[in-house]
Amino acid sequence: MSELLNNSHRRKEVLMKLLMRLHEGESPDTLRTELAETLKGIPYAEVLQVEQEMISLGMPAEEVTQLCDAHSSVLSGLVDVGDAKAAPAGHPVDVFQQENKAILMTISQVRQELNTAIQSSGEDFKKSVIALRTHFNHLSDVDKHYKRKEFLVFPVLERQGLTAPPEVMWGKHDLIREQIKGIHEILLNPELTAEELQPVVDLVIEPALYALAEMVTKEEEILFPMCMDSFSENDWAQVHEHTLEYGFCIVDPVGNWKPTHTAETTAAKVESEVQSGHFQLPSGRLSAAEVQAIFNSVPFDMTFVDNEDKVKYFTQGTERIFSRNRAILGRNVLHCHPPASSNIVERILEDFRSGREERAAFWINMRGKMIHIEYFALRDEEQNYLGCLEVSQNVTRYRELEGEQRILSYGEKKSD
CATH class of the missing domain: 3.30.450.20 (PAS domain)
Known part of the structure; x- marks a missing residue:
């Protein structure tokens, strides 16, 4: 057991040093190669623990947020999710994951439409811009996905002592929201041309799509597996109960998960109160x-x-x-x-x-x-x-x- 703890301590120590070097300006590609050779695989829970320790040691959360995508780039494919628990159909995590599939699908559709738009002109270009506006209307739905994390999932993590990772992730949510808002404003410009769109793609749209996709990766490989390990069924019952207050992202998820034991009693009681309630x-x-x-x-x-x-x-x-x-x-x-x-x-x-x-x-x-x-x-x-x-x-x-x-x-x- 002590050997396992020592290995965990060493892994986090190595990861901490590599990420610190990233903040000092070293190339993510170089560090990723070194990390792959040194550690092979990193348990998902240790990644958030390292972020927590970095901020505890005095690194501003804003700086960690700014380099969040670089962190993901370094860790891509190296996080070990082999022991992650699968979420039942309709479970809050399964709902998040169904939404993530829709987000990635929409990102793919945006990139396809961008290729069409840049090579078109006249009425064809206008049609592509309208299609892009529709796709980004859908991507605006991530606000609901993120709010459910911020107000339903993050409080549980904070009660467990993990305060820094939610702060970093929330900061990244806000950046993505601002990026999507800015893209909406650009696409609403009636004077926009295909020639003007190309630099917008490079400087604004593609970074936003990358950030959206990286957030999906961070959720799927780190956040959700760790939550599945550490949240109680009553925690998930609370998340499930309040989900509809925020709504769903892009899709109406399938599956009808119901909590059991004490959580089921609580949920059934709430439903009974609603059903028996009257409006005067x-x-x-x-x-x-x-x-x-x-x-x-x-x-x-x-x-x-x-x-x-x-x-x-x-x-x-x-x-x-x-x-x-x-x-x-x-x-x-x-x-x-x-x-x-x-x-x-x-x-x-x-x-x-x-x-x-x-x-x-x-x-x-x-x-x-x-x-x-x-x-x-x-x-x-x-x-x-x-x-x-x-x-x-x-x-x-x-x-x-x-x-x-x-x-x-x-x-x-x-x-x-």
């Missing part, structure tokens, strides 16, 4: 189950966007018009619309927020159906803006009505 309204009293049944039975789609322009709720009726999944929860509604119409949606919301307008209606022909779409400003009794309700309905059958069909004719055969 001025015109009546409804249970949570009744509210859900009403919302999902009306023959139209409803989506609620809160006063911060984040999607907070959508109905799940059988007559869906526009596809929705839980990945949109917590997402800025402007990123849920095609780039060509997002500026109109933004204007509607600004008019609602300012009180200039209370509703906005539109109707379109879609796949042979007449679709009526209306936005409503929602306000409380003091007229404070609460958000926007989008109501979409297939009105084709109503446009075709003739004569009457009274309630007394119920049960009679209806003509199509």
Whole structure:
């Protein structure tokens, strides 16, 4: 046992010295070769422990954050995840991993579209830019992925005494958020040309894509395996319980994990309280189950966007018009619309927020159906803006009505 502890101590000592040399300016490629020859493989938990020790010895967390990608480059392929536990389907870690696959897929799509855009001009270039804007709208979803780490996972690590790695990773999250925000602003420039795009790719877009991919690697090889080892089932139950408050990234994950033992009792109790809860309204009293049944039975789609322009709720009726999944929860509604119409949606919301307008209606022909779409400003009794309700309905059958069909004719055969 003492030999194993000594080996662990030596591994961390060697890794610490190599990373310190990286901070002094040595080449990541040189250090990576030396690390591979010296240590062969590094257990995932020791990487975070070394980062913790570096900051404990006085290195600013900001400096570690700035060289986070360089750390990943040095360690790439050398972290030993052979003993990592697999997460069950639907488990919080499995959800993170499903999202990571979608992030990597979107990064690949962005790179393919960039190759097309740089070699195109005129209308073809404009189409590529719109496609790129759509891809980066999806990548903006990493904010939800990162927030679940920051507010649900990191507090558990901090209780376990690992305070520095979450601080470093959170700093990297913020850098990535800023990079994506900057890319959005560049792609919204109507004067952008293919010639101007190339330096933007080199200086801004590619570094952002690299940082996103490296964060995935760090999660998959270091963070999640260590969390699977050290978190209790009750810890995971808490993460699972609050996940929907932040929403999902790009995809609506599959799998339905349920905690067991004491965690299951806690979760079941919470669910029971919700199901038995009632809402006392001025015109009546409804249970949570009744509210859900009403919302999902009306023959139209409803989506609620809160006063911060984040999607907070959508109905799940059988007559869906526009596809929705839980990945949109917590997402800025402007990123849920095609780039060509997002500026109109933004204007509607600004008019609602300012009180200039209370509703906005539109109707379109879609796949042979007449679709009526209306936005409503929602306000409380003091007229404070609460958000926007989008109501979409297939009105084709109503446009075709003739004569009457009274309630007394119920049960009679209806003509199509």
